[in-house]
Amino acid sequence: MKIEDEIKSTVALDISKKITLNILYTQNVITDNFNEILKPYEISGEQYNVLRILRGQKGNPANMCLIQERMLARTSNTTRLVDKLLLKKFVTRNVCPENRRKIEVQITQKGLDILTELDPKVIEHEQLFSKKLNTEELEQLNHLLEKYRN
Amino acid sequence: MKIEDEIKSTVALDISKKITLNILYTQNVITDNFNEILKPYEISGEQYNVLRILRGQKGNPANMCLIQERMLARTSNTTRLVDKLLLKKFVTRNVCPENRRKIEVQITQKGLDILTELDPKVIEHEQLFSKKLNTEELEQLNHLLEKYRN
DNA sequence: TTTTTATATTTGTATATACAAGTGTTAGTT
DNA sequence: AACTAACACTTGTATATACAAATATAAAAA
Numbered sequence: 568m569k570i571e572d573e574i575k576s577t578v579a580l581d582i583s584k585k586i587t588l589n590i591l592y593t594q595n596v597i598t599d600n601f602n603e604i605l606k607p608y609e610i611s612g613e614q615y616n617v618l619r620i621l622r623g624q625k626g627n628p629a630n631m632c633l634i635q636e637r638m639l640a641r642t643s644n645t646t647r648l649v650d651k652l653l654l655k656k657f658v659t660r661n662v663c664p665e666n667r668r669k670i671e672v673q674i675t676q677k678g679l680d681i682l683t684e685l686d687p688k689v690i691e692h693e694q695l696f697s698k699k700l701n702t703e704e705l706e707q708l709n710h711l712l713e714k715y716r717n
Numbered sequence: 718m719k720i721e722d723e724i725k726s727t728v729a730l731d732i733s734k735k736i737t738l739n740i741l742y743t744q745n746v747i748t749d750n751f752n753e754i755l756k757p758y759e760i761s762g763e764q765y766n767v768l769r770i771l772r773g774q775k776g777n778p779a780n781m782c783l784i785q786e787r788m789l790a791r792t793s794n795t796t797r798l799v800d801k802l803l804l805k806k807f808v809t810r811n812v813c814p815e816n817r818r819k820i821e822v823q824i825t826q827k828g829l830d831i832l833t834e835l836d837p838k839v840i841e842h843e844q845l846f847s848k849k850l851n852t853e854e855l856e857q858l859n860h861l862l863e864k865y866r867n
Numbered sequence: 868t869t870t871t872t873a874t875a876t877t878t879g880t881a882t883a884t885a886c887a888a889g890t891g892t893t894a895g896t897t
Numbered sequence: 898a899a900c901t902a903a904c905a906c907t908t909g910t911a912t913a914t915a916c917a918a919a920t921a922t923a924a925a926a927a
Contacts, residue, residue, distance in 0.1 A: 568866075570859075576773065577773040583846075585859050586846075587846070592866075595789055596866055630906090631906060637726075639742050643885095644885085644907090666905085667893085668906070697736055704861055711854055711857065716746055717718055780876090792915060793915095794914070797913080816874095817923085818875040819874095
């Protein structure tokens with residue numbers, strides 16, 4: 568369905584506006600679908616994202632700055648996100664002994680386990696959309712998004 | 718900048734994951750930029766969106782259902798969004814006399830005025846991104862997003 | 868006509884987000 | 898050493914979002 572139909576636009580939209588709305592709308596569709604997957608696990612999308620970042624550290628602890636700069640939504644409140652993960656025992660949090668301003672956050676085995684359980688569902692989610700394009704189109708979409716943004 | 722670099726990924730990402738992250742990240746960039754534009758006017762992105770929908774009605778009142786189905790984020794709370802706009806006198810709200818379950822929402826002159834003031838800034842915002850692609854690439858990006866989503 | 872079902876909207880509540888201000892720690896300067 | 902600036906993180910507060918439950922009205926069925 569075209570974006571004009573999705574939002575039932577009553578006026579003609581120029582291509583610049585269509586693309587902006589299309590990206591915003593597509594993001595909503597992706598996010599809603601992803602939240603459905605996460606729902607039974609009682610973690611939010613951004614919490615999942617933090618866990619993914621921590622797993623990517625491969626055993627090394629991550630401080631708050633590092634987590635922040637790797638998140639998709641830069642304005643998220645990292646402290647409170649980590650708080651939530653701590654409550655669920657998906658991470659540990661300790662003051663860094665070398666620099667007491669920093670906090671060392673690490674993923675626990677329980678956190679790694681939930682990611683392992685989610686992995687196939689996340690891949691399935693990503694492919695639900697991407698299977699509609701062939702390899703060439705996927706590369707092109709990725710390329711165009713990067714060119715558009717920068 | 719490539720999406721892997723934006724989120725400083727430590728692991729290789731397959732194309733499906735890259736596109737998902739790329740759309741989410743690009744939406745954040747667009748939204749952050751747009752919020753900067755709206756900031757001096759003290760309205761949020763979704764409030765702006767509701768005003769745009771009401772202007773599109775060209776004088777006809779819109780009920781809550783109609784607004785909801787034209788919004789980008791379908792889960793937004795339309796009642797409370799309209800409440801905020803009412804406080805600022807950008808809209809009027811009345812019970813529909815034909816069907817007392819419905820609410821008729823209309824944009825005021827003050828609401829139309831703020832949209833008129835915002836119009837050139839919004840166009841500038843959209844073109845800030847889209848000028849990086851040529852016409853053919855813009856059409857292609859729009860097409861690929863729609864194909865990807867459906 | 869009474870009861871049931873469907874529709875349209877609002878409200879409650881818990882959580883999330885945005886962003887400014889505050890706290891504690893370290894590094895640099897005088 | 899005392900002062901100042903920079904850094905890393907947390908807290909406060911207002912607003913927004915998600916989603917279930919509640920309310921009010923209208924239409925349909927018994």
